Amino acid sequence: MRTPEEELARALARYEWVLANVADGIYGLDAHGRVEFVNPSAVRITGYPPTEQRGHDQHAILHHRRLDGSPYSREDCPVWKALRSGHTVAADDEVFWRKDGTPVPVELIAVPTVEDGEVTGVIVSFRDLTERREAAQQAAEIDRLAREAAASRALSDRLQQALLTPPPEPDHLHVVVRYLPAGHEAQVGGDWYDAFLQPDGATMVAIGDVVGHGSAAAAAMGQLRGILRALAYDNDEPPAATLGRVDRAARGLAVSTLATAILARVERHPDVPVTGQRVIRWSNAGHVPPLLLAPDGTSRVLATSPDLMLGVDPSATRRDHTVDLDNGHTLLLVTDGLVERRGCDLDQGMARLQAALRDLGGKPLDEVLDTVLDRLVPRAGEDDVAAVGIRAYPEDRPRPAEAGPNRLPPGVE
Numbered sequence: 001m002r003t004p005e006e007e008l009a010r011a012l013a014r015y016e017w018v019l020a021n022v023a024d025g026i027y028g029l030d031a032h033g034r035v036e037f038v039n040p041s042a043v044r045i046t047g048y049p050p051t052e053q054r055g056h057d058q059h060a061i062l063h064h065r066r067l068d069g070s071p072y073s074r075e076d077c078p079v080w081k082a083l084r085s086g087h088t089v090a091a092d093d094e095v096f097w098r099k100d101g102t103p104v105p106v107e108l109i110a111v112p113t114v115e116d117g118e119v120t121g122v123i124v125s126f127r128d129l130t131e132r133r134e135a136a137q138q139a140a141e142i143d144r145l146a147r148e149a150a151a152s153r154a155l156s157d158r159l160q161q162a163l164l165t166p167p168p169e170p171d172h173l174h175v176v177v178r179y180l181p182a183g184h185e186a187q188v189g190g191d192w193y194d195a196f197l198q199p200d201g202a203t204m205v206a207i208g209d210v211v212g213h214g215s216a217a218a219a220a221m222g223q224l225r226g227i228l229r230a231l232a233y234d235n236d237e238p239p240a241a242t243l244g245r246v247d248r249a250a251r252g253l254a255v256s257t258l259a260t261a262i263l264a265r266v267e268r269h270p271d272v273p274v275t276g277q278r279v280i281r282w283s284n285a286g287h288v289p290p291l292l293l294a295p296d297g298t299s300r301v302l303a304t305s306p307d308l309m310l311g312v313d314p315s316a317t318r319r320d321h322t323v324d325l326d327n328g329h330t331l332l333l334v335t336d337g338l339v340e341r342r343g344c345d346l347d348q349g350m351a352r353l354q355a356a357l358r359d360l361g362g363k364p365l366d367e368v369l370d371t372v373l374d375r376l377v378p379r380a381g382e383d384d385v386a387a388v389g390i391r392a393y394p395e396d397r398p399r400p401a402e403a404g405p406n407r408l409p410p411g412v413e
Helices: 004-021 040-046 058-062 078-085 130-163 214-233 239-252 346-357 365-376
Strands: 025-030 035-038 089-097 103-115 118-128 173-180 189-197 203-213 259-268 278-285 291-293 299-301 321-325 330-334 385-392
Touching (some): 025 040, 058 078, 189 214, 189 385, 203 330, 214 259, 239 259, 291 346, 330 346
Antiparallel strands (some): 025 035, 025 118, 173 385, 203 259, 278 321, 330 385
16 A cells, blocks of 8 residues: 555656656746746757746747747737636637747637636647648648649640541441540640541541640640641642651641551542442551551551651651552550550450450451450550541442431532
8 A cells, every 4th residue: 555645756757757658848937927837848849947947927938929030929829818817719720930940830729827816827738730730731732732743734625625626427337436534633635636538538547646644645636637737628639748748747836745646547449449449548657656456356456667756857758658448447546545455455456456356357347446445455554545447338239227318528429
């Protein structure tokens, strides 16, 4: 059994242990606001050793100025209010000044000690809010950046969707397009496609990818797409010649961007009946090669030595290539987001694409593109994906229902 003196000593030891180890700073002040005791955390936070605080006016040492440097009168101090009123006072936006002259944001609570009805002092407990404020500022900055990124992504998406218009559907030729945005808000890219009819009825198809991400890439994509569409519309020159003019026009108009692209023209063999076989003439400016899919699911990559990408050298030589487009066959143009993966080269990516198409040769064209995207990009990836499919149908038979109705620009029959 402990004596009362032993119990008191034990309790005092516990209190001293708590005072020495609690993270919050604790002061004991007398009725005049002078420091009677200070715990180690208060010494650590303020930088003042106990010998420079005991017996001194705490307000004069630590609390005499506001954050903006203006004087902080004793009468406005929450600690002094607790001493004068005899009531507990809390404050969550105060500033103590360290010995090195730097401010430390604190929240505090001042609890007066009352003996025989008189206030004999106050216990001040305070907490350093520096880390909390920094964390709040960081969270606010992250939130601001996220909102800006979301707004930028939304703007870029709207720009892309406004430009990536539905393709025409000329008689007995089915054109299907797909665009899949990247999974990250800040990673909107410059992938694009286009399909339109020339005055002579030939179908022009383009696909490309501007180097870079974000609104700048989307804007550059819009400019380059507009130049290509305008230059390719009203003449029947080979695609290679048009790409060369696009490159020179972009340089002259200060559209300074690098981009890969394929421009293709679906036309007929010269001097053949109107129901004769179609041919695709295309030029490749450093882009992923096209792929030709047969109804039985076999396919071949139309690999050629690609010419220089756009934006490097407007005088670069560009070449045309041709391939027959038989009825029921499908030409597929894609951007690299569909076939490129980290640690794998383009040949492996094209092989995966061919494998994904193996059982789709006879499926409706919409189903072909949707299934390929599901198989190769099951969830939004790190890059945008654009794809264009073109399938030919016999002209001596009605257009298949699966291809939908003809859709032509106004004034085109």
